[in-house]
Amino acid sequence: MKAKTDHSASPGDELLRALSALANPHRLRIVAALAGGRNYVSGLAREIGISRPLLHMHLQRLEAARLVSGNLELSEDGKAMKYFEVTSFALALTPETVAEAARTLSAEPPGGQRGREQQQ
Amino acid sequence: MKAKTDHSASPGDELLRALSALANPHRLRIVAALAGGRNYVSGLAREIGISRPLLHMHLQRLEAARLVSGNLELSEDGKAMKYFEVTSFALALTPETVAEAARTLSAEPPGGQRGREQQQ
């Protein structure tokens, strides 16, 4: 129950989070829509045709991966609206960059990075 | 039950499949290990410390995404060994490339690309 927006993660973990965030058709469309200009969640939900609660969940995932960012604003008529926009991310994925990132992955609970003697 | 290695998929679908394939710590490590040289599945399983059936499953996912490829060979002593190697993939991920790919996503079973009038 911590680190939803973990600011202290290894490059490997950050890459993994970004990849997990992008590995979904809805979220790809969300990023695509926001690449065309910022929008608030209700408007965005209508634009891409999914429910607000669902969009809310996907936006959280994208924001946790730092691929989008949102901030609450007050419209002229006083309505609170949360506008989201894409961050200017740039990920280069090749066998080499993946290999480099994989070296700093923290996952895998039991065992850790060191000590991997095969048994039987 | 079809298209495990779908050769006729849109760029968007291919990107989604590649992203889904990479969005897993084991599979990042598998790609990393193979980037250091080809290997056969039992050897690779020992190298990265996971069970063979599990590795087999992950390799299928990576191969379906065309990130790795394997071919069966016969060792000198007659053992059948399946050697895997990474393909020379290169994915550039930016808001723009994602937006471009998202235009050709086929997913979303009911509704399709067209016809998205809001109800309510």
Next chain:
DNA sequence: TTCATATGTAATGATATTCTTACATGAGAA
């Protein structure tokens, strides 16, 4: 034959993700 190596897959369970429905709040307009 038995042991050790390689291959693959089926069955099952444990977790994680995804998605809908329903509810709750706040502010301006009618």
Next chain:
DNA sequence: TTCTCATGTAAGAATATCATTACATATGAA
């Protein structure tokens, strides 16, 4: 007050993913 539009979140069901265990095959060596 009531309606509309915005926000968010909780609960539960439906799927998908992940992982282990167990089984099945084939080959060479002891």
